[in-house]
Amino acid sequence: SQQGEEDPQALSIQEGENATMNCSYKTSINNLQWYRQNSGRGLVHLILIRSNEREKHSGRLRVTLDTSKKSSSLLITASRAADTASYFCATDRVLGGGGADGLTFGKGTHLIIQP
Amino acid sequence: NAGVTQTPKFQVLKTGQSMTLQCAQDMNHEYMSWYRQDPGMGLRLIHYSVGAGITDQGEVPNGYNVSRSTTEDFPLRLLSAAPSQTSVYFCASSLVRGGGNTIYFGEGSWLTVV
Numbered sequence: 001s002q003q004g005e006e007d008p009q010a011l012s013i014q015e016g017e018n019a020t021m022n023c024s025y026k027t028s029i030n031n032l033q034w035y036r037q038n039s040g041r042g043l044v045h046l047i048l049i050r051s052n053e054r055e056k057h058s059g060r061l062r063v064t065l066d067t068s069k070k071s072s073s074l075l076i077t078a079s080r081a082a083d084t085a086s087y088f089c090a091t092d093r094v095l096g097g098g099g100a101d102g103l104t105f106g107k108g109t110h111l112i113i114q115p
Numbered sequence: 116n117a118g119v120t121q122t123p124k125f126q127v128l129k130t131g132q133s134m135t136l137q138c139a140q141d142m143n144h145e146y147m148s149w150y151r152q153d154p155g156m157g158l159r160l161i162h163y164s165v166g167a168g169i170t171d172q173g174e175v176p177n178g179y180n181v182s183r184s185t186t187e188d189f190p191l192r193l194l195s196a197a198p199s200q201t202s203v204y205f206c207a208s209s210l211v212r213g214g215g216n217t218i219y220f221g222e223g224s225w226l227t228v229v
Contacts (some may be wrong), residue, residue, distance in 0.1 A: 041222060090214070
């Protein structure tokens, strides 16, 4: 079953605008990651945020995490045509006994940047 | 450093045939996994391995077998292909299991079962 779900499913914006996509999850997590997938390619890691962090930046990417609302957002500023891709959030659950859980991926947000 | 290498890129099978998707990584990662990606379903975990000689089932293991005889290789076998196994398959690896690690994905294998 899906742990994380992205919203919206699809997003189309003009080049230069900011793109925001959200991820909600159901159970407590240790970590949340965002990945990008270009058409016909594998997923590429973008950013990892731990449960005790609230915000992280990487270049034009800004990720926030609100554990009280069980949600995260990915902001891409000054979008470019090359940002056209699907974006996935992935979470791991907190396991009893301290074991390490694998990542569960959402269904993705398909982002289209119009030139 | 090639990362994660998957072969073949494309394959068409007839129902009932068997085949093996190959996966190799050169990063000395302990954790390897196979996902399938279907429209509207996201990525679903098929099988995974936390080290050589150790494998376990994921969310959708039926119809698939894996083995991990070396750290580098993690092949996925389709025992008797069915149309429901038409999908895109991704092999992935990370240093260890857990969400605190970056996962590296292969480029995918497109499988069609007719």
